[in-house]
Amino acid sequence: METGRFFITTAIDYVSAAPHIGHAYEKLAADVLARYWRNRGAEVFFLTGTDEHGMKVAQAAKKMSVSPKKYADEIALKYQAAWSYLNIKYDNFVRTTDPSHEKFVQEFLQKLYDNGEIYQGNYEGLYCVGCEEYKVQEDLEPGDMCPLHKKKCESISENIYFFKLSKYQNQLMEAIQSGQLVIEPESRKNEIFKFLAKEPLRDLAISRSKVDWGIQVPWDKTQTIYVWVDALLNYITGSRGLWPPTLQLIGKDIFRFHAIIWPAMLLAGGYELPEKLFIHGFLTVNGQKISKTIGNVIDPIEIAKVYGVDPLRYYMFREIPFGGDGDFSIDRFEKRYQSDLANDLGNLFQRVLVMQQKYGIEWKYAVPEKTFPEINRAIEDLKFNEALNLIWKMITEANQEIDMERPWELAKTNPTKLAELLKGLLVNLSEVANLLEPFMPDTSRKMTEQLSTGHFEPLFPRRK
Numbered sequence: 001m002e003t004g005r006f007f008i009t010t011a012i013d014y015v016s017a018a019p020h021i022g023h024a025y026e027k028l029a030a031d032v033l034a035r036y037w038r039n040r041g042a043e044v045f046f047l048t049g050t051d052e053h054g055m056k057v058a059q060a061a062k063k064m065s066v067s068p069k070k071y072a073d074e075i076a077l078k079y080q081a082a083w084s085y086l087n088i089k090y091d092n093f094v095r096t097t098d099p100s101h102e103k104f105v106q107e108f109l110q111k112l113y114d115n116g117e118i119y120q121g122n123y124e125g126l127y128c129v130g131c132e133e134y135k136v137q138e139d140l141e142p143g144d145m146c147p148l149h150k151k152k153c154e155s156i157s158e159n160i161y162f163f164k165l166s167k168y169q170n171q172l173m174e175a176i177q178s179g180q181l182v183i184e185p186e187s188r189k190n191e192i193f194k195f196l197a198k199e200p201l202r203d204l205a206i207s208r209s210k211v212d213w214g215i216q217v218p219w220d221k222t223q224t225i226y227v228w229v230d231a232l233l234n235y236i237t238g239s240r241g242l243w244p245p246t247l248q249l250i251g252k253d254i255f256r257f258h259a260i261i262w263p264a265m266l267l268a269g270g271y272e273l274p275e276k277l278f279i280h281g282f283l284t285v286n287g288q289k290i291s292k293t294i295g296n297v298i299d300p301i302e303i304a305k306v307y308g309v310d311p312l313r314y315y316m317f318r319e320i321p322f323g324g325d326g327d328f329s330i331d332r333f334e335k336r337y338q339s340d341l342a343n344d345l346g347n348l349f350q351r352v353l354v355m356q357q358k359y360g361i362e363w364k365y366a367v368p369e370k371t372f373p374e375i376n377r378a379i380e381d382l383k384f385n386e387a388l389n390l391i392w393k394m395i396t397e398a399n400q401e402i403d404m405e406r407p408w409e410l411a412k413t414n415p416t417k418l419a420e421l422l423k424g425l426l427v428n429l430s431e432v433a434n435l436l437e438p439f440m441p442d443t444s445r446k447m448t449e450q451l452s453t454g455h456f457e458p459l460f461p462r463r464k
């Protein structure tokens with residue numbers, strides 16, 4: 001990474017449903033990285049937003065008997081409120097119904113059209129509204145069923161426009177192989193490379209003649225722009241001229257859009273490719289895919305109201321290795337809350353501050369100077385659970401030191417050693433507070449405040 005600059009994007013969420021814990025997972029990961037780099041003094045830009053066009057949104061609005069725009073307004077607000085509640089500090093929130101976004105999308109497509117990258121043709125095939133994706137038979141289950149949505153795909157026959165995606169096949173393979181476009185984890189890079197090497201890419205249908213809720217094709221008013229093409233361009237319209245991003249976080253379900261269609265569009269439009277795509281897995285709840293039908297949709301705000309925002313942030317990144325799939329279980333969460341937060345960290349903090357007061361140890365808080373390269377590397381490599389494991393090792397060692405050195409006895413026998421021990425522990429806690437900031441910003445702030453004032457309040461109060 002170029003030092004001093006960190007531009008991160010998340011996927012923009014589709015406003016056909018309110019935010020759930022799966023949406024929050026990716027934004028929280030981006031927030032951890034953005035905070036980390038801000039603390040390192042980098043110039044950070046964190047972009048997120050909402051995807052608001054397409055048939056799925058139009059259908060959801062119709063169900064509520066409101067206009068698609070009004071519906072999108074309401075849901076976009078819910079997303080913004082949720083991210084604010086979870087202490088996710090983004091720098092820009094793009095809505096694909098923003099007039100400036102719509103204008104750019106039209107200009108971008110017009111340029112591709114003028115350069116001969118787009119042609120008209122007839123599309124006969126299948127389309128899943130749930131995925132907002134054109135499908136081929138190989139992707140589907142018998143009876144033209146979408147394997148993700150368990151719904152029969154619509155059959156479409158329309159005269160529409162195509163982007164010459166096939167033209168970019170070799171260039172994409174070269175970009176991925178040479179590392180011009182880095183894809184992580186490695187297994188994902190290999191997967192996409194194999195896919196590209198297997199067979200010729202088909203050109204991409206980029207408009208619809210029968211979907212009203214979308215951006216008009218600038219040279220043909222009878223057509224709207226395919227919602228994915230519209231949505232992908234948010235990364236440029238939201239970038240405030242800072243293109244290209246350092247890192248784009250992407251869920252595994254939309255990986256191919258981002259590793260094939262997206263870079264091909266950028267190449268066609270004359271834009272630089274992003275430096276890195278990182279593909280993460282899904283969060284399941286109690287072992288099952290998050291779904292309204294299953295009834296396991298968890299509202300992250302409801303959880304945060306009961307347990308606090310920081311414990312939720314902590315649990316997601318301590319329990320689940322980022323990248324693979326992971327499970328959210330209230331049971332496991334409760335255990336982590338009690339053992340890691342209330343006992344290990346909360347009790348340590350209390351014990352040390354109470355002893356400092358009780359034994360009258362003179363100590364003044366200072367911003368810790370020691371660096372922790374191993375923890376830094378883990379965060380930079382998006383191995384958040386490893387970083388937290390290392391921080392918790394420091395906490396465990398501090399607890400063990402107290403048990404071994406028995407300060408309550410030193411108070412009677414060796415006051416000099418007691419003062420040394422407690423000052424050392426206070427420095428350890430200052431370091432822990434600092435290291436925890438990206439993951440648990442509020443707790444980190446509380447710890448630093450209390451270390452500065454010596455006034456103690458429980459970090460993780462017992463829940464009633």
Ligand SMILES: [Zn+2]
Nearest residue numbers: 128131146149
């Ligand atoms: Zn589908």
